[in-house]
Amino acid sequence: MRLIELYYERVLDRDPPYYAKYSLWTIIIKPIRKFFNIVIVPNIPFLRLRVAMYRLIGFKIGKRTDIGMKCYIDEIDPSKFILEDDVTISCNCYFTCHGKGQGHTPIVIKEGAYIGMRVNEIKNKKGVTIGKNAIVGAGSLVVHDVPDNATVAGVPAKVIKQR
Numbered sequence: 001m002r003l004i005e006l007y008y009e010r011v012l013d014r015d016p017p018y019y020a021k022y023s024l025w026t027i028i029i030k031p032i033r034k035f036f037n038i039v040i041v042p043n044i045p046f047l048r049l050r051v052a053m054y055r056l057i058g059f060k061i062g063k064r065t066d067i068g069m070k071c072y073i074d075e076i077d078p079s080k081f082i083l084e085d086d087v088t089i090s091c092n093c094y095f096t097c098h099g100k101g102q103g104h105t106p107i108v109i110k111e112g113a114y115i116g117m118r119v120n121e122i123k124n125k126k127g128v129t130i131g132k133n134a135i136v137g138a139g140s141l142v143v144h145d146v147p148d149n150a151t152v153a154g155v156p157a158k159v160i161k162q163r
Contacts, residue, residue, distance in 0.1 A: 036057060042071055065089075066089065077098070089109075096122055096123055120140075128144065131148035134151070
């Protein structure tokens with residue numbers, strides 16, 4: 001989209017926006033992917049089909065992983081969201097991997113982790129990792145890494161038990 005870059009540089013006399021460097025294909029596919037990720041996929045009542053559709057969007061999802069209905073997974077950079085094997089995510093959870101003026105950072109949920117209902121995960125500058133066999137209590141706000149075998153809960157989430 002060299003035309004957009006030239007328009008901003010020569011006519012508006014300012015730096016072009018980040019999307020000016022996107023290809024035409026990217027500009028077309030991003031809104032379609034967003035529509036599927038927000039409207040269609042979270043409302044699919046069949047678990048295996050829902051997980052398959054998340055994989056189709058580009059998320060890295062391991063084997064025997066369950067994702068509940070009405071979850072929002074940030075699709076800005078799907079390759080940054082990684083679910084390992086045997087992860088369970090309850091319904092109505094939100095995962096974000098970018099913010100204003102910040103780069104895209106990874107969200108990694110390791111093997112055997114359990115995420116309770118209505119958990120919100122907000123990225124920090126280096127990303128967030130939820131450890132192996134960790135449990136995140138319902139309604140928690142995760143802003144930092146969760147250690148392996150830990151149970152966390154609260155706003156913000158704090159370790160309440162280490163197994």
